[in-house]
Amino acid sequence: MLSNTCRLKKIALTGGVIMGLAGVIVWYCSATSTPDHPLLTATVIRQTVEESVLAIGVLQPIRKVDVGSQASGQLKRLLVHPGDHVEQGQLVAEIDxxxxxxxxxxxxxxxxxxxxxxxxxxxxxxxxxxxxxxxxxxxxxxxxxxxxxxxxxxxxxxxxxxxxxxxxxxxxxxxxxxxxxxxxxxTRILAPVSGTVVSVSTQEGQTVAASYEVPVILQIADLSIMTVRAQIPEADIDRMRVGLPACFTTLSGTHTRYCSVLKTVEPAPEKINNALFFNALFDVANPVAALHPDMTAQVSVQIAQADDALVIPLTALGRAVPDGRYQVKVLTPQGKTELREVKTGIDNAFSIQVLDGLTEGEQVVLPGDDWPRTP
Structure with missing residues (x-):
């Protein structure tokens, strides 16, 4: 047990010898010890680790057109309904x-x-x-x-x-x-583009007045490609650039993951509850119309990736030490624990890459009540 290993007998020595012996004993007891209770450990493994920025976004059609009337009068006929597919030039409504x-x-x-x-x-x-x-x-x-x-x-x-x-x-x-x-x-309202009718604003029998502005009759959208507008926090905007891989899932319960690359990072921010966000946009194909306008997207923008990397749980890191390294407690094959200093690389919310200080298959101790967490 640690208490037995570190127990010191009373020895009458000179002051200098006592101080030297005490230093050796303190180092030995802190660097290598035998646990007196079972430890929770994790194995150092090799896998791909990605560092990503998480954000919430919204889905919009790549193109959405308001179809209005330049003529005033009563809407005599409405020939389409929400969900109908229309071709460019197709008659969709008639005004008296x-x-x-x-x-x-x-x-x-x-x-x-x-x-x-x-x-x-x-x-x-x-x-x-x-x-x-x-x-x-x-x-x-x-x-x-x-x-x-x-x-x-x-x-x-x-x-x-x-x-x-x-x-x-x-x-x-x-x-x-x-x-x-x-x-x-x-008075004959034709579809300006091909697409899907996503909304109807005016019903048959209503009167439209085009004196000052064009009244909207319906909206047509191209749903074959959807644009994701991801709200990137101000703290992460400097890490965004066009071409970064981006993926998202929706709240629909299908768990399908859609991926593409960033095509635009808008320079002007939006202020939401006194916080600044920047819109990062990317397009995804929607061949089976599983994605709908205004759906919520849980977005992950990949900043970096390391393949076949040594990985440990992020919670296994202890105190930070000089040179950007961290302490990690390792369980030896003899059942003892020892402190190591490791150099780390990229991380996500769960795992972190280890560049040196550990080897594949070693056991790292996960934190307990007596294990200092990363500050």
Missing amino acids: STLSKNALLDAQVALGSLAAQKLSAAAQVKRARLALRRNQAMAQENAVAPQSVESAEADLQAQQAQLAVVDAQIHQQHIQVSTAQANLGY
Whole structure:
């Protein structure tokens, strides 16, 4: 037992010898001892150890589009429901088109009226040109005064100007017709992208007003690829970089692990309860639609990895000593314990890599009430 091994007999020696003997005994008793009760131990093994940053994230579709109406009126037909797959250009809803059709008819009638006015103006130009020619011919024979020629020239110019005005009005009215046709087209709401209908905001019979902003009818998302927005704590942001491996699981209970690499680390932080977080983004394929928008993701971003490393439980570390080393208590084959100083490498929440000081298969003592924990 430790008490028997370390028991000192009374020896009458000089002060210097006593101090030297005491130092040797203290070292021996602390470095090697026989435990007086069973110890909890762990075996030094070889395995892969990863150092990771853990974070909580949220899943979002790689692309989500608000589908709105540029036309005002009553929603007459809604042709899709949440969960439906739609193709780009597919009709998904219709707004009452009565007013838009009437506006187009008015614009077309006005265009027809201007076309008739152009015919009349062109006829007036032709008449004025003939009158000018007659006056010019008669003026050569001194049959009319010079003022008659000047008057005919002015009349021709006036009729030509009127024809130009009608041409401009026709051009403007073509624009009005085109606008009315576009407004009529806006009553037919088409899917701008292919994807899945994830929400419907307006129901049949509701009136939408597009006077100031485009009202949202529904949302379409591309769910084939999902983007994870992981909230990285401020303390770990300097360790993040594009290309790091990242994995996550969801709370759905399937325990499926999805992995990818970081594609973006946003520079602007978000403040949540007075703490700063930075969004790290990565994409994952979703071929069977098992991932859904707004799901919670338990994210692990791998910072470093050591393969075939000597590993011990993180709790086996004792006090820190100089040169960045730690004390570890080892159980020898003789059943005694001894203190070792080990150099460590990367760690996760459970295990730590040992670079030197231990060999595979040795037994390290896990902490008890009398074993100092790592500060």
